[in-house]
Amino acid sequence: MTRLFNDPSLFADEMIEGFVAANHxxxxRVSGGVVRSTRSTPGSVAVVIGGGSGHYPAFGGLVGQGLAHGAAMGNLFASPSAQQVYSVSTAANNGGGLLLSYGNYAGDVLHFTQAQERLRGEGVDCRTVVVTDDIASATVAEKHKRRGIAGDLTVFKAAAAAAEAGYSIADVERVAILANERTRSIGVAFTGCTLPGADTPLFTVPEGRMAIGMGIHGEPGLRETDIPSADGLAELLVSELLAELPDGIADARGERVGVILNGLGSVKYEELFVVYRRTAALLEQAGLTVIDPEVGELVTSFDMAGVSLTLFWLDDELETFWRAPADTPAYRKGSVGASEQMDDSEMHDSVASDAQITPGSAESHDAAATALAAIEAVLAVIEINADELGRIDAVAGDGDHGVGMQRGARAAAVAARDADARGAGVETLLVSAADAWADRAGGTSGALWGVMLRALAAELGDTDAPTAMAVSAGVGAARTGIQSFGKAEVGDKTMVDAIVPFAESLATEVAAGVPLTAAWSTAADAATDAARATADLLPRMGRARPHAEKSLGTPDAGAHSFALIVQAVAAVFAAENGENQND
Structure with a gap:
């Protein structure tokens, strides 16, 4: 378990501060993560990686000469926000284009895609290669759905070495795609991990058993078995990987492979070397030539006891990049050339932190005050229910929903108070809250609440007093934005199962002439009933999907938190009911 921490909600930030102090x-440090402190070649491609904290050396530990130019670092097991990715990418940009690369997880895909769209809108040639190396997480036919684990390193390393060699952005992208296509990994776990402040592990493995194919956040894999000997484990891992050869390789004999035997947190180096002894012999027996093997911790999961094996099938170009020198805080190979440190005048964030607030009309500022009261109520209900939301989420997910919602709601409230104090209209206030929520919460829920609040804000504006029809239209736009962005449908066991009946009920009531306060209350009840009913559903997407059966009997955490929030807002409207009955 994690024993050394202060405030669990600040753990990731304090960890990054210490990491930078130790490796300056x-x-x-820049907003959202870290970038190199050494100068890169002007006009060259920059490789920006990222993901949730809790997996060191991934991701900040892989920033440096010969490897990544920057890393967006989210909260524990939560994707970095779009703002974090954008900030790190902007600071890392050398003028030759940006390649974003990260493991294939829903929150990461949402946030990195948002950041890419923003960068492209500013004229930056920004491209993405998502890592999908874990063979246990999907079949060959659906390998695009596979998650990224320790094979992240091979893709990051190949892309970064190509950038160092002066490749164009198109060729860096080509190399990264090829590296991903030629990387296969599989992992096993003996125990779960415990996050800072938690009383119990995030997930468990029965005593004396081994989970084959388990993911780095506790996602289930193929099956469970008794824990074998070190030689038995090597034989299992090698046989699983050699059973699936990359496209274009018909026979393993005569091929070259890079190898990573990765410890996931609690398995010690001495144990890894015992396993690698047999692994090396098996690969040799299969006719493979091993190139520069790596044995150690490259992608971890806090104190999870587990091991993963990665094979990187090389051609001449990929072998050159796999062997290329690198010098980062956690990964060193060969000898890199001398590089100048950036001076203090260059070490600053290029992204402004204070948004400009244009005051709204008197009518809209009055509405902003109501919106602020609603956000304060949202924060209060989330603070009360954060532990329960985490418990619900842990049944079939990674247990971070309560903490993520708490971080998001706190940040939204701070931003909303500031916007209100500066005379903002309701649109500006909600946009400020949306951006703060998405940025601070990270993860999938942070992205979705950012989308939702922005969609509502756009319908309300900063000029007129919002009408019931405008609020209903805003909620409808939020629903559309959520479904378009997250791709979930009713029945998938997500927040969509609550927001759709809420939006439909509100639209029906308002169209019938029911005042907003009463219409919202009726819609909130519909959302609550729908959220409760998700207990009978099996998840069909997201990180909970592989845990489908475990989630029966438990409502979806996102749907439940949405219902809590709209009920809290209903109470705010009711408190103002006498004055705003006809709005």
């Missing part, structure tokens, strides 16, 4: 000759 290689990395410097």
């Amino acid at each position: 000759f290689q990395v410097r």
Whole structure:
């Protein structure tokens, strides 16, 4: 378990501060993560990686010469926000284009895609290669759905070495795609991990058993078995990987492979070397030539006891990049050339932190005050229910929903108070809250609440007093935005199962002439009933999907938190009911 921490909600931030202090000759901190503290070649491609914290050396530990130019670092097991990715990418940009690369997880895909769209809108040639190396997480036919685990390193390393060699952005992208296509990994776990402040592990494995194919957040894999000997484990891992050869390789004999035997947190180096002894012999027996094997911790999961094996099938170009030198806080190979440190005048964030607030009309500012009261009520209900939301989420997910909602709601309330104090209209206030929520919460829920609040804000504006029809239209736009962005449908056991009946009920009531306060209350009840009913559903998407059967009897955490929020807002409207009955 994690024993050393202060405030669990600040753990990731304090960890990054200490990491940078210990490695300032290689990395410097920027909003959202870290970038190199050494100069890169002007006009060259920059490789930006990222993901949730809790997996060190991934991701900040892989920033430095010969490897990544920057890493967006989210909260524990939560994707970095779009703002974090954008900030790190902007600071890392050398003028030759940006390649974003990360493991294939829903929150990461949502946030990195948003950041890419923003960068492209500013004229930056920004491209993405998502890592999908874990063979246990999907079949060959659906390998695009596979998650990224320790094979992240091979893709990051190949892309970054190509950038260092002066490749164009198109060729860096090509190399990264090829590296991903030629990387296969599989992992096993003996125990779960415990996050800072938690009393129990995030997930468990029965005593004396081993989960084959378990993911780095506790996602289930193929099956469970008794824990074998070190040789038995090597034989299992090698046989699983050799059973699936990359396209274009018909026979393993005569091929070259890079190898990563990765410890996931609690398995010690001495144990890894015992396993690798047999692994090396098996690969040799299969006719393979091993190139520069890596044995150690490259992608971890806090104190999870587990091991993963990665095979990186090389051609001449990929072998050159796999062997290329690198010098980062956690990964060193060969000898890199001398590089100048950036001076203090260059070490600053290029992204402004204070948004400009244009005051709204008197009518809209009055509405903003109501919106602020609603956000304060949202924060209050989330604070009360954060532990329960985490418990619900842990049944079939990674247990971070309560903490993520708490971080998001706190940030939204701070931003909303500031906007209100500066005379903002309701649209500006909600946009400020949306951006703060998405940025601070990270993860899938952070992205979705950012989308939802922005969609509502756009319908309300900063000029007129919002009408019931405008609020209903805003909620409808939020629903559309959520479904378009997250791709979920009713029945998938997500927040959509609550927001759709809420939006439909509100639209029906308002169209019938029911005042907003009463219409909202009726819609909130519909959302609550729908959220409760998700207990009978099996998840069909997201990180909970592989845990489908475990989630029966438990409502979806996102749907439940949505219902809590709209009920809290209903209470705010009711408190103002006498004055705003006809709005």
